Amino acid sequence: MTDHVMAAIDGSQFSQGVCDYAAWASLALAAPLTFLHVVDNHPQTAEADLSGNIGLGSREHLLEELASLDEQRAKLAQEQGRLMLQAAKERAIGDGVAEPASRQRNGTLVETLAELEEETRLLVIGKRGEGHQQDSGHLGTNLERVVRSLHRPILMVPPTFTRPERVLIAFDGSKTTRKGVEMIAKSPLFRECECHVVMVGAELADLRSQLDWALSTLREAGHRAQGEIRAGEVEETLRAYKEEQGIDLLVMGAYGHSRIRHLLVGSTTTAMLRKAKLPVLLLR
Structure with a gap:
């Protein structure tokens, strides 16, 4: 379950x-x-090397000692x-x-x-x-x-807890991030959070309609929600927005082929996660 x-x-x-x-x-x-x-x-990779070129009696004694050390290490x-x-x-x-x-x-x-x-x-x-x-x-x-x-x-x-109050959703209209918006809208985890939705790209009608859907989904569930479409490089754009708005939790899809969903398998998200000082919720 x-x-x-x-x-x-x-x-x-x-x-x-x-x-x-x-x-x-x-x-x-x-x-x-x-x-x-x-x-x-996992067994120590050096063990076989240590016993390679010594006499049979000495080798057996050494292997016994190594086994004993492994057992002690495991117990500790x-x-x-x-x-x-x-x-x-x-x-x-x-x-x-x-x-x-x-x-x-x-x-x-x-x-x-x-x-x-x-x-x-x-x-x-x-x-x-x-x-x-x-x-x-x-x-x-x-x-x-x-x-x-x-x-x-x-x-x-991160190492230190801060109660999340302002959540940033990196949104690209994909199935994963749409499910993420719906999850956040319904989840009691974010009931008292202010939700921010950011799309990275050109201000086009298709992106605007997707952003409007995300914001209306969150607002209908009772959330305070705001969002923007911003042009630029994904990592820099999201980081700038996070700092401007005092975001304390980032939500993003873990996989995909669009510029945001590519994050974890490409250099963009790996770099974001490496530099992140706030919690990141990764969705599949």
Whole structure:
């Protein structure tokens, strides 16, 4: 049943933001919250090299020690994960969530999320994982793989929570972004948010009619909504609008062939996500 807010946490600086945004989403959607920690127990690639050219007895002894080290490392990783999950649950309870749940799995994050996709309504994930904490310009490879493989809305979040009040929808009239407008119009997640719709392109009748549809859909659902068609390069145009209007959450389609929908598979969205200091809701 696709009703859980699934929050993927690790040891990175983004985990507190993941906790707080996930708690906000859980409360707004009246959906159960589950924290997920995945222990990736891939074998060390150096092991075979270390045992290659030594005597049989020494090699067997070394392999035994390596196996013991792997077992200890796995136990430590699991224990660290349990502590992180407990801390996340306590933080969510402090945020007002009554009974957050937690899961710990062995494997890879992408495979685990694919297995849990059927019960996931919204995935909340940090921009980068614990392996990339120092590189502020890096977009975590896990995030890119997750977006490519998952068919659920994904909320990529910064390290610090700010309650969303002004939402920017990057709209191009595509099926994905039209579904996004309809979702936002109906979703309790954005009930009290001011909605901004921006189309990037020339001021043409077709674009104007699509923008009018988006604005009327949002207004009929009770939202304060405004929008514009702006000429220019997508990334720069959206960033300028975000700064002008004090936007605190961006909504965009994850895939496609138009100038906005191309974002994640092309340099435009990858660059936007790398530079983003606000949460981004990616739609499929």
